Amino acid sequence: MGKIIKVDMLQKKYGQLIAVDNISFEVEQGEMFAFLGPNGAGKSTTINILCSILSKNAGKVIIDGFETGKQDSDIRKLIGVVFQDSVLDGLLSVQENLETRGAFYGLKGAVLKNRIVEVADAVNITEILKRPYGKLSGGQRRRADIARALINTPKILFLDEPTTGLDPQTRVSVWETIRNLQKEKGVTIFLTTHYMEEAAGADDVAIIDHGNIVVRGTPADLRVRYSLDQLRIIPNNNEQFIEFASRRGLQIKPGPGMFTINIENSMQGLQILKDAEPLIQNFEVIRGNMDDVFINITGKELRSEEVQ
Numbered sequence: 001m002g003k004i005i006k007v008d009m010l011q012k013k014y015g016q017l018i019a020v021d022n023i024s025f026e027v028e029q030g031e032m033f034a035f036l037g038p039n040g041a042g043k044s045t046t047i048n049i050l051c052s053i054l055s056k057n058a059g060k061v062i063i064d065g066f067e068t069g070k071q072d073s074d075i076r077k078l079i080g081v082v083f084q085d086s087v088l089d090g091l092l093s094v095q096e097n098l099e100t101r102g103a104f105y106g107l108k109g110a111v112l113k114n115r116i117v118e119v120a121d122a123v124n125i126t127e128i129l130k131r132p133y134g135k136l137s138g139g140q141r142r143r144a145d146i147a148r149a150l151i152n153t154p155k156i157l158f159l160d161e162p163t164t165g166l167d168p169q170t171r172v173s174v175w176e177t178i179r180n181l182q183k184e185k186g187v188t189i190f191l192t193t194h195y196m197e198e199a200a201g202a203d204d205v206a207i208i209d210h211g212n213i214v215v216r217g218t219p220a221d222l223r224v225r226y227s228l229d230q231l232r233i234i235p236n237n238n239e240q241f242i243e244f245a246s247r248r249g250l251q252i253k254p255g256p257g258m259f260t261i262n263i264e265n266s267m268q269g270l271q272i273l274k275d276a277e278p279l280i281q282n283f284e285v286i287r288g289n290m291d292d293v294f295i296n297i298t299g300k301e302l303r304s305e306e307v308q
């Protein structure tokens with residue numbers, strides 16, 4: 001397989017501001033890589049440099065063997081990019097938009113027609129090819145945007161917040177489309193997102209904050225390293241339960257009608273439940289999730305104010 005993206009000590013400054021501060025990471029061919037971070041962390045800057053749209057100040061970026069800044073036209077042939085804001089023409093039909101894009105890559109005639117049929121099928125927009133792009137729903141537009149990015153059969157698809165602003169159901173279906181491209185067509189996916197449940201479905205995650213990569217790993221790794229499971233207990237008798245906890249040296253956090261205990265793992269929880277059983281009216285085990293990981297690492301919720 002091998003590393004299809006190699007980033008070494010990448011730095012980008014805007015005047016005095018260091019937007020990307022000497023970051024290094026690699027992406028495996030064929031994987032889905034999620035690049036996360038709070039607003040202003042440096043995600044878009046990084047993705048734009050990787051796509052050879054933006055120049056860097058220092059460091060080296062190799063995309064499938066080609067170096068940004070030196071072999072940009074080779075890089076552009078092998079990548080597809082979906083920007084946050086669409087670049088398709090609202091007055092043209094989806095088909096016409098795709099034809100224009102295909103022509104840009106030198107495709108024409110039957111080859112272009114066939115390629116449009118293929119990409120339309122891959123993202124499930126065959127039925128809406130004749131409709132003006134401007135009249136489509138949010139989810140349909142996103143699919144058409146992805147189709148545009150696929151027209152040159154890219155090895156890597158870059159997606160900058162592909163599901164932002166879509167309703168939850170549409171988000172799930174666009175996400176599945178992206179997942180299928182990875183699984184069935186073998187496209188390497190590099191995406192930024194601020195939906196943690198999406199990051200949880202990626203193969204590999206990097207979290208960037210203030211221009212630095214603060215953590216790397218698989219979602220499962222990160223959950224183990226940066227989140228704790230919780231045991232929530234509703235006791236029969238608060239005083240007796242508090243006494244039990246203090247005898248055992250357990251840190252308990254009182255909440256409305258219950259107590260929360262951070263536990264290392266479910267087995268530790270089971271032992272506590274066994275020992276405290278006569279004192280317990282009800283309980284619940286809450287598994288740590290990617291939201292906890294993000295909050296524990298960055299001290300912030302992931303752009304929660306923008307999430308609808």
Ligand code: ADP
Pocket residue numbers: 014017019037038039040041042043044045046
């Ligand atoms: P993200 O995509 O994670 O929200 P960005 O890469 O857009 O973050 O921005 C990183 C930092 O660089 C932010 O502080 C942002 O204000 C700044 N920045 C981004 N683009 C420009 C620009 N064109 N000129 C000056 N500062 C910029």
